[in-house]
Amino acid sequence: MARQRCCGWVEEEPICRKFSAEAGADTLPVNLQVEELESLRLKDLAGMDQNAAAKTMGLSRATFQRILQTARQKVAMALVNGQGIIIVGGSYMIKNRKFECQTCQHVWEVPPCSEGGKHGYEIACPECGGMKKIKLGEDGARHACVGGHHHGESGHQHGNGGGCCDHS
Structure with a gap:
């Protein structure tokens, strides 16, 4: 086996x-x-x-x-x-996502597709409630949080339960 x-x-x-x-x-x-x-x-x-x-x-x-x-x-x-x-x-x-608020500079981490299936651009800063943020890559690269696109024909597939999944 x-x-x-x-x-x-x-x-x-x-x-x-x-x-x-x-x-x-x-x-x-x-x-x-x-x-x-x-x-x-x-x-x-x-x-x-x-x-x-x-x-x-x-x-x-x-x-x-x-x-x-x-x-x-x-x-x-x-x-x-x-x-x-x-x-x-x-x-x-899927790795956790890390964001930096552009209003208060707070940095926080969010599990993939968490908070009721919200994408990064839909998540407010937990400190100030601001919506202007940047996604931080592991290498320190900064990516704008823009959204509204769909992943594939069937739409975005949310989450994997936080565990090790076999996505067959």
């Missing part, structure tokens, strides 16, 4: 979960798991080395390498064979 793979930490749910090929309407899409997409984002888009990316996801370097290799194979297969890509499922946990 195969051992269940460790959950990888993911910064946030994918914005888009479905990519279609121009000439692949009659082929089955490739299913890419959320943690596989995160490994591609960290290594290939953010340019992290594998040790840093593995640490960011809370995985061993060997586990990160296996996830990354699988992700690259799936994306290559889809591109070469003209298949679509569906981002779905996996074993992952």
